Amino acid sequence: MELDNDQIRRYSRHLILPEVGLAGQKKICSTSVLCIGAGGLGSPIAMYLAAAGIGKIGIVDFDTVDFSNLQRQIIHATADVGRPKADSAKETILGINPTCEVVIHNTRLSSENAxxxxxxxxIVVDGTDNFPTRYLTNDACVLLKKPNVYGSIFRFDGQASVFAPHLGGPCYRCLYPEPPPPGMVPSCAEGGVLGVLPGIVGCIQATEILKLxxxxxxxxxxRLMLFNALDMKFRELKLRRDPKCPICGDHPTIKELIDYEVFCGIPTEPEVTSANPDEVTVQDMKRALDDPKLNIKVIDVRDPDEYEICHVDSVPQIPLGELPNRFTELDPNQQLYIHCKSGVRSMKALKFLREQGYKYVKSVKGGINAWSDEIDHSVAKY
Structure with a gap:
């Protein structure tokens, strides 16, 4: 391809770099990249790739923009809340560089379509936030011999690498042969994330793409790059391909895509969901608080910082992390309702208390977010 005068002006700062030059910029403009996710990582990746002149950018995302995304997902604006992320991302990308071809895949990446x-x-860039999609992306890239530019973020920590066995390196499975047990690793919605962190990690991923x-x-x-924003430190770990890796090893056993929800231990939701006997609703929680004669104690197991943001009056707090040392404060013969932000940690608390012999424990479905939606709108959602 040839660059026209407008493109020469647009990419002039690349063209005067000897390492890039005219030939390198033509390669950039001829390269196609698939961004899996248009969230925290996908935002800076897609925006910088568009600005750099990547010729074709695919966006895989089926989610919609939420207010809580705006703290870090800079490809979306306040006016985009409620819109499909893929549509919002495309509009922003074309606003940066209208010569870029943007292809929307407004769907969930699956074994059937990957x-x-x-x-x-x-080139594929992984901006996902869940383990099934990470393993799916890895396996599909290995089978198709595509570079997989990986990144992940949590709280103040980030990771980045390039998984490309066909280029002599390892794959994601070489680093993480098995996924963690379901619920073991909190999501950003549960653990939080520093808003600028995905910008730093995403820019590193975008840099790797341009170099490729x-x-x-x-x-x-x-190599695995590790970054801690709180200490402002970078570390690096050397990675090697595992000859016993089931997909990129010497004798691979995975030769087609599998069911990654099952592989990661995530149960398939039945077509008709029945009520979980271990859960109660926020309406049940309200009745317990309104009627002392029911003798039901409600406990909040969120962290103190979350409790400070919002809480339900008269509900005491025992953070989940302190529960192993404080569970004796609770009466094993009293009915207990446990709530958190959305119902994940309260189920963990329920499991722990059951193991200690507490028989009368229920988790409040939806947590304080459901309380805000259904009982008291003045309680903030976060």
């Missing part, structure tokens, strides 16, 4: 979607692109596109520099293939 190969068909990924094979259309030269022009074929210059030393990539993160075979």
């Amino acid at each position: 190969l068909d979607i990924i094979r259309q692109y030269d 596109a022009i074929g210059k520099g030393t990539s993160l293939t075979g």
